[in-house]
Amino acid sequence: MTIPESIKQFITWIQGFDHRLLRNEDDVKEKFIFPMFQYLCYPEKCHREYPLKISKSGKYGINPKIAQIYYTTDDIEQQNTDTSLIFIAAIEPHQNKFNYSIEQAKFYNNYFKTLFFIVTNGYQIKVFKQLRYHREESIFDTNIDALRNSALASTFYNQLNFDSVKNIDKNTVSILKYTKYNLIERFLRRYPDLQDVLEKSYFEPSIMREGYRLVVVKPKVVIACNLPKAFGEGNCEIEFSSIILRNLKIYLNHQDILGQLMTGLHTQADWGCRRFFKQLDKNTFEVYLGQTTLILSELEAIDLCLCIDGVCQEYKNLIIEFENALETWNFKFVEFSESRGFILFSVRQELWELMQQFAHEFDYTKGKSEWHLFQRKDISIRVSRGIRDHTFILAKIDRDLYLLPNNQINIIYELNDVNLQSIETGKLTLWQQDIGVQGTWTARYTKQWLLEKYIPKVINYYSAKAQISEVELLAKITNYTSDRALIKEIDNIRDLAPYLRDIQSWLHIYVENIAASLLKPYYQAYTNLVRNTDSSITGIDYIIGNLRRVEWKNTQEENPSNSTNWKNFTFKYAINCLDQQVTRINNCEYENSLNADLITRTFIWILENGKISFSQAQLNAAKQALPPLWEQSRFEMRHVYPNR
Template sequence: MGEDYKTLQDWLERYDVSELHNEDDVETKFVLPLFRMLGYHESHRRGKYPVELYAGRKGRKHEVDQVYFAEADAHRQTAGAALVIVEAKRADEINLEEAIAQAQSYGERLRPLLLVITNGLRLIVYRRRRFDSDEEVFDLLHQDFATADGAQRLTELLRFDVVLAQHQQLNDLSHERYIRLEQALRAYPDIQGILAQGDFPEAEAWEGAALRIRRPKAQIEGELPMCLGGGSCEITFSHILRRGLRIQLDHAAILSMLMVGIGSAPAWDTRHFIERETEETYLVRLANTETRLSDQEAQDLCSCIDRFAGAYRAAMMQAEDILESWTFPIASCEGDPAFYLTSVHVPFWKQVRQFADDHDWRREGRNPEWSRFEFWMPGFRLGHERGDHAWIGAIGTLGFGSPVGFELKHLVYVLPDGRPLPSLDTQEIDWQQNIGPNGQWSVQYTDNWLTEQLLPEVAQRCRTQGEQPLGRCVRSPIRHPLNKHAYPPQGTLDNTRQLVAYIEDIQRWLTRYSARTLQAAVVRAPFRMLLDLGRNADHSHLDLHYVTSNMASITPDSHTAAQIGDPNVRLNDYFRRGEMIADDLDQVPTVSPRLLDRAMRSFSALLDDAEMNVPQSSLNNAWKMLKPLWKLAQFEQRHVWPLLER
């Protein structure tokens, strides 16, 4: 090991970056010598390796600059056998973000262990992870990776025998034995008949919150969440090799593992928990369990998950609908889910707490209009003996966009254990029927009451009693920290510009989408609707370069767009390209989230800048078509992503 990295260091110190005049120089004078010194043989290398990506036009051809394979036999140098792919750029190409994205898209097809991106002056290495985003493990300039420490790190990370051993570990003998056993079982019809006798009878049973889904090879049985809390499930299999295997998932595991990719085929690379290994086998990781499934088992498992996780997600989405909470950022209060409402200065919060204590509903001679409070350590409860209206907590910090420069308390609507809790006398009440002004208050209703009635009342009482309200309500810097535009009041739309806040949410979701590909079906209708809506735009106030370049960057012949000067011609070209993508979405099962991210940026700029004369009926229809995609984006950002980031 010592000699390896010292030899590499000596070469890196002598290597002359001034000789790199173009991309070919970077490959021939840096990449190829580097990998030869790291032990990679020419028989394991393929230059300009063709891959097929869905980018603009179905089947558009791309080439990977260099691919190093575990196999020396060219016929076996296929997806899954790749060790490292290299994307090289010119030395004067300083910004390598697009090259990184390009390498990652190639990685989705070839499934190597490592991605290398370089311009000869800078060397970046990503490690691909099966169930998470790629991990950056090396990013140094020449003067840094040519040092002894840099050369040693490069050797330990990229040396051929090291990477090959990692590849072989992922394709170990236990996997081979499993494949042979599966093939032997399938080779004998009599054994197959015996095994089939143990298949589950296909069935679905739903009683209250309990749901059981059975397919011949797999079963899920569990409890759906009440509101945003609780819920669990257990997965079992009928196959003789997996009988007795029980995989138990709690609420957090269901959200982090099962929610992404609902409704997609096992082989589409859209789910977190499953990866295709061969034509007939899949590797599944759920909770702390890893197992390999046949193609039929994988299909049955995904079918069960689609029904259970789909119902689970629908229950949580319905809860947010009923609570009117979608546009309120999610926070946490002592570990319980909460929705951010508003902020007040700390001295004013003390006056609010004093008001609540003075108007406890149990005090004699109480004012019936205001005496609805009850002491609760993080804040106070609103309600009385008939039931709870809301639980209001006050927290010191938020996980997003907290204003700085002054001390605040952030008021949140709290769901203890993720559930709206009625009083002890009415525990059996259906919480969904109890939401409203006369029962459990929704988040929106509570926010209105708090900011329009309680806080002004406290301020007025202070003045009446000869005091000054010690502070004020602070809302605007936090309530919409991520979007350029606020959501329309009460969710009503009367112009196309009000769609921008929702498109921004969708675009942010696509930017950080947590799976490698996205089902095309979820975006087909919204994409075409936004494209058609854009035809109403008055281009006189448009930033045409930004709008058209975003669409051009994800369709073929992007270099021609910049040469078109006439605004009408450029817009016609823009919509032509949009139609190409819309046609692709009709034909392909999955699509790159990055491609759609650029398209959404284009639509956002178009709707934000342009004046549009659109009938109210068309606007209503547009919102109806966009809302399911927006809710899906919000659901994953609010409930799935925080668990993936732990």
């Protein structure tokens, strides 16, 4: 077959392109993107550039970016979301972490409504297709070296050249795909004989668990999951029994499971609590799993939810059990190169060097005193007696992230593979029996031992040999501690506010609905707790404003901020509003996260600024209602949102 001249020219150009000449983002745009689209036959006048402004929250970047958009027309007045074809985002050459840039491109592409969006650093090229009823689909994840293959370059050209792309009907293609599936599903439902055949091919429901392998089976869905060990990563594979989806296997990695599946557990698909579900009509759902988008029937959606609940609840439990056992919740998790751990505190660089020197001098092979318990492993301090490892201490000093002002460096409780070997190879529950002073030290105990025993010993040992200031070295230790009281020990209601602030921060970024069962006792207990607040509380306009916004959102009445002077309302009115929200949520299955955010802001303000008369029973009820919500917010802020 004769290759068209336009494809030959594209292949010749891509085979001769040298990405090593690219020095910055402008080079990627000028020397790679523009020539590539010229060889893909896009008219120059169909191209426009747009500055991408920073969102108010700063979430989408620090520096403004430029979007490259190609349209079907060169008429500027007709260049809009109906005629947009391709969105291109250029990133710095040699930058290999694409996740942030892809998320940024997806965010902005929601406004431009293009058929494709591309993220490239001039060497790697990631191309995504996005149609009306479908989440983005990765169609090319390649690089310049691979594209030098003539067959791949031809495929790339045929899918992305100007004539091919401009002839795609955005609406018709998506609707046809969705309608085709819907018709097949309805057809199968109409004919009992075919339905009998399908029922015989359904999976046999079961739950199988062997060690860290969990398989949950429902009639229409099966999920086989490798659960996470310690702070390791798990994964899963999803299959469907449907004749349409048979033989499709969807693989999800650790980040996919946490970032997509973990929110909205034990809720129904049509509640809007699960971020990977989109309801298309009463009996049909669009579901995106990893990079795969499916259209499922109501029954398939129900079974998928049940399987996810079974797998993700156990997945979550193991992560929580590990953090609880090693007492790591109060420390910031960090991951860098091939190391990971928790920041305990920071010290002057001089002190860290003395700590390393002491560990080298008191290697366990050099003596038998109580302090001969160290081994050096790479750059870590390994606290050990022979084969019994207690803990690994690491100070990361070669990156600005860990090198603090005034020569302060962070001391990190390292999750070392050697120390976690018993978890990796042992039985599911036996590893916890090794945790303690004589075995594996927790993060909390390690910090205590370092501050109270090891560092004083190091300073005392070397102060006699060198002119060092013990007072200065100890004064420069920055101890990252939380001053908040434990929930069960709280007697002053203002001590509840820091926990509510954690919840509010989580709700503020939570875009899905929340199961009402989680909020009902919380709304009730805190409304009762603040019920007897002195009416002279400051900020009544702020309180009423929050509560009126909740009412406005629920009733869709005219925004009261345009017509009402909230300062004329009293605190009694505020309590009546809160009582109405308690009544409302008791009759709901789910709650909008913005409502919960505004109500939590109201509780925080009253606790911090009001003079409140309360009983012990009211305080106890508030303390009892707090942990389920706060612990979920803590888990998701730590493990779910960093993976989105």
